[in-house]
Amino acid sequence: MAQEQELDDQIALTAEKIRAGKTSLGIEFGSTRIKAVLIDDTYSTIAAGDYGWASHLEDGLWSYSKEEIWKGLQTAYAAMAQNVETAYGEKLTRIGHIGFSAMMHGYLAFDKDGEMLVPFRTWQNTNTSEAHKKLSELFQYNIPERWSIAHLYQAVLNKEEHVGKVAYFTTLAGYVHWKLTGKKVLGVGDASGMFPIDPTTHTYETEFIEKFNALPEVAAQPWKLSDLLPEPLVAGTP
Known part of the structure; x- marks a missing residue:
């Protein structure tokens, strides 16, 4: 009996936190699942939902479709919200904080x-092996094949038709x-998978940006990398 009362009290307390927005939602776009996890102000898990997905080859490159990014996000969120209502009898209408993370690196490019x-x-x-080798040599700093800057530079080297139209590029989390x-922002950890970060200023390495812009094939583009x-933001920044 005491145990049942304790459980009822805990459910009532959590329901009150849900109503008051004393919650945080983390959504993670992983390689095989999109996960939505709601926690309370003591970091205890309240509810979760997910969506399974898989990359596919498109024009010979691994990709996830834009439509599935949003379908997956909505499905994972809806499952989590239903979980809240089933377990605590509360419709989820307020959330204290929301944060997103995703597979680092990669390349999503947009026009103006x-x-x-x-x-x-x-x-x-x-x-992107050619870009990896050339940029690593240029910066004297390892630029892995998966980094966003390697994807952009490889597209430049390949003279891809879209390159001159790029006005913004980012990772999945940034998108x-x-x-x-x-807001066109990214947590500094994710940003470090796009381009090298200066540990003192917590923004991109200015010297490397200048070296990149000075490459003849880059200088011929209608844009500057910066x-x-x-914009990279440090932990705790809204």
């Missing part, structure tokens, strides 16, 4: 109107943040 120029290129692609908040990158 915000239209995606090519299908999302994931971290799984290894078509979701942008579409939901209107205008294309999301």
Whole structure:
């Protein structure tokens, strides 16, 4: 009996936290699942939902479709919200904080109107070996094949038709943040998988950006790299 009362009290307390928005929602876009997990102010899990997905080859490169990014997000969120209502009898109408993370690296490129120029290129692609070697030599700093800058530079080297139209490029986490908040930002950890970060300033390595812009094939483009990158934000920044 005492145990039942304790459980009822715990459910009532959690329901009150849900109503008051004393919650945080984390959504993770993993390689095989999109997960939505709601926790309370003591970091205890309240509810969770997920959506299974898999990358596919598109034009010879590994990708996830734009449509499935949003379908997966909505499905995982809906499952989590239903879980809340079933377990605590509360409709989820307020959330204290929301954070997104996703597979690092990769390449999502957009034109000045915000239209995606090519299908999302994931971290799984290894078509960027030439860019990896040239940039690693240029910076004297290892630039892995999966990094976003390697994807952009490889597209430049390949003279891809879309390159001159790029006005913004980011990772999957940056894309979701942008579409939901209107802000072109990225957590500094994720940003470090796009381009090298200066540990003192917590932003991109200025010297490397200048070296990149000075490459003849890059200098011929209508853009400068610093205008294309999301703003890196340190942990705890809204």
